[in-house]
Amino acid sequence: xxxxxxxxVDRIVYSNDQNLYTVVRLKAxxxxxxxxxxxxxxxxTPGQEIRVSGKWETHTKYGRQFRANSYSISLxxxxxxxxxxLGSGLIQGIGPEMANRLVKRFGEETLEVIxxxxxxLLDVEGIGEKRLQMIxxxxxxxxxxxxxxxxxxxxxxxxxxxxxxxxxxxxDAIRVVTENPYRLATDIFGIGFAIxxxxxxxxxxxxxxxxxAEAGILHVLEKMTERGNVYGLYDDVLRQAEELLGIDQSIxxxxxxxxxxxxxxxxxxxxxxxxxxxxxxxxxxxxxxGLAKRVNAFLTVPVRSHEMDAGKVKKLLEKRLAxxxxxxxxxALQTTLSSKISIITGGPGTGKTTLINxxxxxxEAAGKGVLLTAPTGRxxxxxxxxxxxxxKTIHRLLAYSFKNGKFQKNERNPxxxxxxxxxxxxxxxxxxxxxLLKAVPFTAVLILVGDVCQLPPVGPGxxxxxxxxxxxxxxxxxxxIFRQARESLIVVNAHRINAGQFPTVRAQNRxxxxxxxxxxxxxxxxxxxxxxxxxxxxxPNRFKLNPITDIQVLTPMHKGIVGTTNLNRVLxxxxxxxxxxxxxxxxxxxxxxKVMQIRNNYSxxxxxxxxxxxxxxxxxxxxxxxKYDGRSxxxxxxxxxxxxxxxxxxxxxxxxxxxxAVILPVMTQHFVLxxxxxxxTAVTRARQLVVLIGTTRALAIAIRNDRPQKRMTRLAxxxxxxx
Numbered sequence: 001x002x003x004x005x006x007x008x009v010d011r012i013v014y015s016n017d018q019n020l021y022t023v024v025r026l027k028a029x030x031x032x033x034x035x036x037x038x039x040x041x042x043x044x045t046p047g048q049e050i051r052v053s054g055k056w057e058t059h060t061k062y063g064r065q066f067r068a069n070s071y072s073i074s075l076x077x078x079x080x081x082x083x084x085x086l087g088s089g090l091i092q093g094i095g096p097e098m099a100n101r102l103v104k105r106f107g108e109e110t111l112e113v114i115x116x117x118x119x120x121l122l123d124v125e126g127i128g129e130k131r132l133q134m135i136x137x138x139x140x141x142x143x144x145x146x147x148x149x150x151x152x153x154x155x156x157x158x159x160x161x162x163x164x165x166x167x168x169x170x171x172d173a174i175r176v177v178t179e180n181p182y183r184l185a186t187d188i189f190g191i192g193f194a195i196x197x198x199x200x201x202x203x204x205x206x207x208x209x210x211x212x213a214e215a216g217i218l219h220v221l222e223k224m225t226e227r228g229n230v231y232g233l234y235d236d237v238l239r240q241a242e243e244l245l246g247i248d249q250s251i252x253x254x255x256x257x258x259x260x261x262x263x264x265x266x267x268x269x270x271x272x273x274x275x276x277x278x279x280x281x282x283x284x285x286x287x288x289x290g291l292a293k294r295v296n297a298f299l300t301v302p303v304r305s306h307e308m309d310a311g312k313v314k315k316l317l318e319k320r321l322a323x324x325x326x327x328x329x330x331x332a333l334q335t336t337l338s339s340k341i342s343i344i345t346g347g348p349g350t351g352k353t354t355l356i357n358x359x360x361x362x363x364e365a366a367g368k369g370v371l372l373t374a375p376t377g378r379x380x381x382x383x384x385x386x387x388x389x390x391x392k393t394i395h396r397l398l399a400y401s402f403k404n405g406k407f408q409k410n411e412r413n414p415x416x417x418x419x420x421x422x423x424x425x426x427x428x429x430x431x432x433x434x435x436l437l438k439a440v441p442f443t444a445v446l447i448l449v450g451d452v453c454q455l456p457p458v459g460p461g462x463x464x465x466x467x468x469x470x471x472x473x474x475x476x477x478x479x480x481i482f483r484q485a486r487e488s489l490i491v492v493n494a495h496r497i498n499a500g501q502f503p504t505v506r507a508q509n510r511x512x513x514x515x516x517x518x519x520x521x522x523x524x525x526x527x528x529x530x531x532x533x534x535x536x537x538x539x540p541n542r543f544k545l546n547p548i549t550d551i552q553v554l555t556p557m558h559k560g561i562v563g564t565t566n567l568n569r570v571l572x573x574x575x576x577x578x579x580x581x582x583x584x585x586x587x588x589x590x591x592x593x594k595v596m597q598i599r600n601n602y603s604x605x606x607x608x609x610x611x612x613x614x615x616x617x618x619x620x621x622x623x624x625x626x627k628y629d630g631r632s633x634x635x636x637x638x639x640x641x642x643x644x645x646x647x648x649x650x651x652x653x654x655x656x657x658x659x660x661a662v663i664l665p666v667m668t669q670h671f672v673l674x675x676x677x678x679x680x681t682a683v684t685r686a687r688q689l690v691v692l693i694g695t696t697r698a699l700a701i702a703i704r705n706d707r708p709q710k711r712m713t714r715l716a717x718x719x720x721x722x723x
Contacts, residue, residue, distance in 0.1 A: 001055070002053050002054065002055060002069065003053070003054065003055055003056065003066075004051060004052070004053050005026065005028045005029075005031075005035070005037070005051070005052050005066060006028065006029050006049075006050070006051045006052075007026045007027045007028035007029050007031075007049070007050070008026070008027045008049055008050075009024050009025075009026060009027075009044050009046050009049075009050060010024070010025040010026060010027050010034045010046065011024070011025050011046050011583075012024055012044065012046060012583075013025060013036070021038070021039070021040060022038070022039065022040065022041035022044060023036060023037070023038050024036075024037050024038075024041060024044055025037075026050070026052070026066075035064075035065070035066055036062065036063075036064075036065040036066065037052055037054075037065065037066045037067075037068055038065055038066070038067055038068065039052070039054065039067055039068030039069065039071070040068075041068060041071055044071075046087075046096050050071055051071065052066065052068040052070070052071040053068065053069055053070045053071070054066055054067045054068040054069045054070070055067060055069075079103060079107060079108055079110075082103055082108070082110050082111060082150060083099050083100065083103045084099075084153040084154075085149045085150050085153055086098075086099035086102060086103070086110070087099030087100070089620075089621070089622045089637060091135060091138045091139060091142060092134055092135070092137070092138040092620050092621065093131050093132075093134035093135040093138060093620075094135060094138075098124075098126060098127075101124050101125060101126065102121070102124060105123070105124055106120075111150075114135070114136075114139055115139075118132065118135075118136055119132075121135065147174070148162070148165070148166045148171065148173045148174055149162050149163075149166065151173075151174050151177075152165055152166075152173070152177065155177075155199055155202045155203065157195075157199060161188075161190065161191055161195065163636070163637050163638035164188050164189075164190065164191070164638045165177070165184060165188060165191075167638050168187055168188050177199060177203070178203060180211055181196050181199040181200045181203065181205070182196045182197075182200065182211060182212065182214075182215030183196075184196045184199070185215060185218075185219060186215075186218065189599050189641070189642065190641045190642075192219075193215065193216065193219035193244075196215065197212070197215075200212065207245070207246070207247065208247045208248070208251055210251065210254060210255055210258065212245065212247075213241070213245060213247060213251050213252050213254070213255035214255045214258060214259055214264075216241045216244050216245040216252075216255075217237060217241045217252065217255055217256060217259060217265070218259070218264070218265075218281070219244070220232070220237050220240045220241050220244065221237060221265065221279060221280075221281050222281070223240075224237075224712070225281065225284060225459075225460045228456055228457070228458075228459070228460055228461070228462070228711045229460060229711050229712035229713070230280065230284050230287075230288050230430055230460045230461050230711070230712060230713045230714070230715075231268075231278040231279060231280040231284065231285070231288075231712050231713075231714070232278070232279050232712060233276065233277065233278060233279070233712070234256075234267065234276075234277035234278070234279050235277075237279050238252060238253075238256075256279075263282055264281075264282055265279055265280060265281060265282060266279070266280045266281075266282055266285040267279050267280075268280065268285070270714070270717075278712075278714070283431065284430065284431065284460055286434075287430045287431045287433075287434040287461075288430050288434075288461070288713065288714060288715055288718065289718065290434050290438070291430060291433055291434040291437055291463070291715065292715055292718030292719055294434070294437040294438060295341065295437060295467070295472070295473070295719060296472075296718075296719065296721075297442070298340050298341050298437075298440075298442065298446070299340065299341065299472060299473075301340055301442050303338060303339060303340055310330060313325075313330070313333065313362060314330075316361065316362065316365055317358050317361060317362075320361050320365075321354075321357055321358065321361060323354060323357075323358070325354075325355075325358055326351070326480055326482075328351075328476075328478060328479070328480050329351055329354070329355050329358065329478075331476065332344055332355055332476040332478065333355070333358060333359060333362060335474050335476050336359055336445065336447050337362070338474075339445070339473075339474040340445060340446065341445075341446045341447075341448070341473050341474075342445075342446075342447050342448070342473065342474045342475070342476070343425070343447075343448045343449075343450075343464065343467060343468060343473055343474070343475040343476070344447065344448070344449045344450075344475075344476045344478065345426075345449075345450055345451060345452045345453075345464070345468070345475065345476070345477055345478065346451065346477060346478025346479065347451055347453060347478075347481075347494060347495055347498060347684070348451075348490070348491045348494050348495075348684050349481045349482055349486070349488070349491040349494075349495075350478035350479065350480060350481060350482070351478060351480070351482055352423075352449055352451075352478060353386045353387075355449075355478070356372075356383075356386075356387060356421060356423065356449060357386070357387055359419075359421065359447065360372070360387060360389060360421070363418065363419045363445075368418035368419050369416070369417045369418045369419070370389070370417065370418070370419045370420075370421065371392075371397065371415060371417040371419070371420045371421070372384070372387060372389055372390065372391035372392070372421050372423070373391060373392050373393065373394050373397045373420065373421070373422050373423070373436075374391060374393065374394070374422065374423045374424045374656065375393065375394055375422075375424055375425075375427045375428050375432065375457075375656060376393060376424070376427065376607065376609060376610075376655075376656040376657075377393050377607065377610060377628075377629065378609075378610075378611075378656055378657045378658075379423060379424040379427070379656035379657075380392055380393045380396075381629065382658060383423045391423070393607075394422070394428070394432055394435075394436055395407075395432075395602075395607070397409070397415070397436075397439075398410075398415075398435060398436065398439050400602060402602045402603050402605070405602065407435050407438075407439065409439035410435070410438045410439050411438050411439070413439075414439055414440065414441040415439050415440060415441065415444070417441075417444055418443070418444055418445065419444060419445045419447065420440055420444055420445070420446050420447070421447045421449060422436070422446070422447070422448050422449065422450075423449050423450070424449075424450055424655070424656045425448040425449055425450035425463075425464050426450035426451055426452055426454050426455075426456065426457070426464045426465075426655075427450070427457050427458070427655050427656050428457060428463055428464070429457040429458070429459030429460055429461045429463070430459070430460055430461030430463055430713070430715065431459060431460070431461075432459070433461070433463045448464060448467070450464050451684070452464050452465055452468060453498050453677055453680055454655065454677060454680065454681045454684065455651065455652055455655060455677050455678060455681045456711060457655075458608065458609070458652050458653070458655065460711075460713075461711065461713050461715065462711050462713055462715075463715060466713055466715035466716040466719070467715070467716075467719065469716045470715075470716045470719035470720050471720070472719050472720065473719075481495065488515055489503075489504070489505070489514060489515050489516035489690075490515050490516055490683060490684075490686055490687075490689075490690050492504065493516055493683060493690075494680060494683045494684050497676060497679055497680050497683060497703055498676070498680050500676065500703055500704065500706060501703070502696075502699070502700065502703060503516065503518065503683075503692070503699075505517065505518050513542060513543065515686075515688060515689050515690065516689075516690045517689075517690070517691045517692070518691075518692045518693075518699075519691065519692070519693040519694075520694075520695065520696060521693055521694060521695070522694075522695045524560070524561040524562050524667060524669060525561060527561075527562055527665050527667065527693055527694060528561060528562060528566070528567065528570055530693055531553060531562075531567065531570075531571075531663055531665065531693065532570055532571065532574045534551075534663055534691060534693075535547050535551050535553065535571060535574065535575060535647075535663070536574050536575060539551055539661055539663075539689070539691075543660075543661065543688065543689060545660050545661055545688075545689075547575050548575055548576075548592075548594050548613075548647070549594075549613075550659065550660040550661055551659070551660070551661045551662075551663065552649065552654065552657075552659040552661070552662055552663070552685070553567055553571065553647060553648035553649075553662075553663045553664075553665075554648070554649060554650070554651045554654050554662055554663070554664050554682045554685065555567060555648055555649075555650065555651070555664070555665055555670075556650070556651055556666075556670040556673040556674070556678055557650070557670055557673055558650065560669050560670075561669070562665040562667055562669065562670075564644075564648045564649060564650055567647065567648035568644070568645035568646070568647050568648050569645075571645075571647035571648060572588070572590065572593060572645055572647060575647065576590050576592050576593055578590040578591045578592050578593075580617045580619075581617065581619075582617055582619055582622050582624065582640075584622070584637070584640050587640070587644075589614060589617070589624060589640075589643070589645075590614065590617070591614055591615070591616070591617045592613065592614060592615075593613070593614045593645060594611065594612075594613055594645065594646045594647055595611070595612055595613070595614060595626060595643045595644065595645060595646050596609065596610065596611050596612075596643070596644050596645075596646035596649060596653065597609070597610040597611075597612070597628075597642055597643060598642060598643070598644055599642050601639075601642060604633050604639075605633075606628060606633055609653050609655075609656070609657075610628055611628075611646050611649075611657075612626040612627050612628035612629075612633070613626065613627050614626055615627045615632065621636070621637075622636075622637055623635065623636055623637075624640070624643070626643070651664075651678050651681055651682045654681070654682065654685050655681065657685060658685055658686070658687050659685055659686060659687065660686070660687050660688045660689065661686060661688060661689040661690075661691070662682060662683070662685050662686035662689070662690050662691070663691045663693065664679070664682045664683070664690070664691070664692050664693070665693050665694050666679065666692055666693070666694035666695070666698045666699045666702060667694045667695065667698050668695060668697060668698045668701070670698065671698075671701070674698060674701045674702035674705060675702060675705050675706075675709075676702060676703055676704075676705055676706045677706075678702065679699070679702045679703065
């Protein structure tokens with residue numbers, strides 16, 4: 001039987017922006033202590049009066065809670081919007097509590113009072129002349145935003161998203177949202193289909209409308225690309241869109257036709273009898289087909305083979321680098337000298353970095369101009385350090401314009417180089433690889449270096465693997481582990497894992513430190529407490545490492561007790577005692593927190609996966625300042641959802657990085673994601689120490705699973721000319 005609670009929202013405990021699931025603490029009427037309410041409560045904010053209908057239940061972990069099936073704001077929409085707007089932090093001098101006082105005193109006339117009778121505000125407790133002036137100054141600054149924010153927040157859009165919408169569309173925001181709210185899901189990071197669909201429902205857009213069907217199809221395709229696929233099978237896309245939207249297939253088929261006619265998607269027939277259909281978002285079809293054409297064009301260009309006298313090369317390398325190249329490395333050198341495009345791949349300790357240094361030395365000795373690049377800032381920085389040559393990110397190398405969102409280097413304005421070397425090439429997705437190849441002149445040599453056994457890119461595609469599998473591009477597999485590397489258990493065990501063997505752990509001598517440990521523990525809660533102890537005490541004390549900057553917890557997934565979300569909460573409490581905090585949408589950021597950027601933000605020049613430290617918190621504005629490798633970046637309220645805590649990050653997000661110490665929980669709760677290349681990638685991120693913690697069963701499952709989920713790409717087929 002349904003029950004009803006009324007009361008004031010005390011705080012937001014958790015909020016999921018994608019599915020709108022929210023956990024709030026409610027000061028309910030007639031109940032002495034705040035209660036936990038869970039459900040789809042999007043748009044609720046602290047201090048708000050709400051009415052929820054649902055039933056009581058007992059959660060196995062969190063105890064007694066009220067599950068809401070529906071909710072409503074107790075105040076009229078206009079007043080609700082005013083309260084949320086004023087309490088959002090956008091008007092300096094007014095926080096949630098002051099907003100409550102103002103609305104309680106002036107009601108729907110609150111904004112009129114501030115605008116026309118500001119002196120009346122002095123009658124409100126807590127407002128003196130100084131605060132009044134602060135409010136009026138901020139009010140003047142926010143005039144342009146005001147109507148848009150009130151409209152959006154009155155329709156259940158959170159403060160953070162309202163700010164983002166205004167930032168994107170300005171005074172056109174109301175028109176855009178009214179005409180087609182689904183544009184928000186495409187145009188604005190963080191506003192997914194679910195939120196756009198909720199707004200559409202509130203402004204009475206029919207559930208069976210064509211614009212909703214089109215948006216649903218695009219959403220399904222975007223979700224597929226987020227999982228690394230370049231395209232989806234037509235039948236799969238249709239089925240998933242039907243499940244998402246709950247509408248007739250006939251409407252979806254019309255929507256497919258509209259999207260294809262307007263070139264927002266590309267539908268391609270393939271397969272032996274051309275009966276299969278692939279559906280691409282336009283940009284990814286252009287990237288995959290364009291990349292294949294560019295590579296195939298390169299392979300038809302006559303090679304100007306650079307003669308290599310093995311004896312002279314060895315003497316050169318001994319003199320310049322003090323190394324004696326192995327037979328395998330000499331063979332790789334010859335391949336790069338005689339190929340327009342070549343690939344070098346190998347695991348840790350096989351001399352990839354040494355080989356890059358050798359290639360640079362040999363080409364420069366021949367008077368050739370060499371450029372070094374890598375997909376991330378961290379990888380480029382490391383490449384610069386080990387080669388002592390300048391290395392740029394691919395975006396910087398291609399002169400990405402923050403004004404027009406385009407790469408300035410392309411086929412009409414190519415890179416000025418004879419040789420271009422790309423490190424960590426396994427991380428490069430299809431879109432970035434396409435733009436890189438467009439900028440490489442046909443007169444140049446391109447060398448891709450990476451470890452194809454690692455996880456594929458975070459973005460769509462699996463370019464390095466596809467290029468190797470095509471058989472078209474000369475490839476060298478480095479297999480020899482050098483003597484110094486063989487002394488490291490990290491290197492030895494990485495290769496054992498990659499070969500499907502269980503890692504070896506030498507007999508533990510408490511007086512002698514190792515670089516690889518496996519702690520067996522089958523209880524998830526105890527795993528979390530052990531990780532906390534390792535980060536806070538054991539590793540810093542025994543290895544003299546900084547618990548925040550030197551130790552990185554990696555985990556296969558985000559959800560669950562040993563997922564990134566919970567681990568970050570626990571580690572933030574354990575490692576950062578600061579009380580200088582900002583809390584928004586269930587997230588708490590503290591001064592000194594380790595944080596990660598989770599999307600490419602070209603205007604700020606920070607990219608997906610960049611890790612920094614919060615060095616300043618301004619609660620009044622509100623605003624955060626994050627330091628990344630010596631440069632500071634300011635985040636306003638609208639940008640907060642681009643940041644997450646980074647005490648624990650996913651293994652995927654760690655690609656291209658190295659850390660002094662890595663801790664990796666391996667539990668059967670991660671069953672779906674337990675793959676050999678995931679464990680291998682995590683282990684190879686560490687320089688000094690790896691600690692695996694979990695069960696031998698889970699680790700064995702992962703090591704045996706050498707069939708990672710196949711990505712939907714057709715690059716290898718296009719390179720082979722199989723279509």
